[in-house]
Ligand SMILES: NC(=O)c1ccc[n+]([C@@H]2O[C@H](COP(=O)([O-])OP(=O)(O)OC[C@H]3O[C@@H](n4cnc5c(N)ncnc54)[C@H](O)[C@@H]3O)[C@@H](O)[C@H]2O)c1
């Protein structure tokens with residue numbers, strides 16, 4: 363079997379990495395940037411930490427901040443208009459998955475105008491041209507959108523999250539600067555960190571996983587279980603923040619290339635229909651879906667338990683696998699993730715609509731255990 367692995371051309375890591383930005387822009391030969399970010403990041407002064415670097419180096423830029431969490435087709439189309447109006451030749455994405463995914467949509471549509479409707483980009487669209495070059499600076503330690511070939515946009519008409527998978531969208535340069543994450547509030551640190559853990563676990567057990575992706579995912583699981591509680595409890599702790607920043611990137615390097623599974627398939631409709639933050643949806647579902655997948659993962663779950671610091675000596679594979687699920691559930695509870703859909707305002711009568719979207723989601727076929735619509739409804743009911 364032939365395996366494909368796509369990664370950023372160049373990435374920078376470490377607190378303060380953003381300071382290399384002017385040098386990178388010069389090397390790319392670009393003249394003006396469109397900064398894509400969101401209102402929260404402007405309010406918290408995070409976008410300014412990056413634009414200050416541009417100002418000091420007299421790099422020209424405009425700012426587009428019309429990005430909402432769980433971004434929409436309209437956000438992308440407004441961004442395309444802003445890019446054209448500004449005369450920019452480079453995108454600088456500053457934010458979590460929402461800002462980076464919007465920037466990816468903008469970059470793809472500008473370079474491939476036949477996809478201006480955005481909705482035709484769902485799945486694996488046959489775009490011909492690489493995105494406008496993009497430098498991506500994550501401000502959450504979660505999605506790893508700075509290194510993945512995916513972006514997720516809501517189709518408002520169908521009230522549905524579209525997962526777009528396109529090697530042409532990968533940012534040319536990623537800057538993993540933990541200082542941009544110090545202001546992330548506790549709840550968002552927990553939720554985005556659990557999103558990263560979900561990437562690592564689903565990327566580890568997905569049907570497409572192989573030795574190279576396993577190597578990344580198991581290290582990401584180890585780092586996240588070690589550093590997430592530190593980042594949640596001590597937001598200014600450089601070791602905790604940098605550990606999470608690097609761990610979520612490592613998880614992304616692999617899952618971007620091998621896919622995810624049912625947790626993401628079931629989390630996406632919770633975002634599109636109920637605006638549940640992506641990481642919260644994943645974290646709430648993860649242990650229960652892991653239990654459902656256990657028959658197919660009995661060789662891999664013990665490795666997850668070990669990576670999370672559980673001593674599995676003397677345990678049967680079944681017991682060690684259950685220990686992995688228990689460790690994941692304990693971590694979610696430890697960092698304050700809600701445990702029931704009803705805590706989020708979701709009712710029993712909402713389950714059929716959620717399940718219909720989940721079974722059709724691009725991530726679901728990657729799940730190690732094949733599932734039916736009825737299985738998915740039963741899983742939602744289990745966490746109701
Ligand atoms: N591209 C991918 O591969 C991929 C993978 C997983 C998820 N996603 C998508 O990414 C989106 C979620 O992204 P996210 O979880 O990173 O959150 P987000 O980008 O939606 O941000 C959530 C909130 O956090 C705020 N915020 C972000 N960084 C901050 C900081 N440092 N300080 C203070 N506030 C800050 C933002 O202003 C926003 O209000 C979803 O749409 C999800 O579907 C994409």
Ligand SMILES: [Fe+2]
Nearest residue numbers: 505557561640
């Ligand atoms: Fe995710």
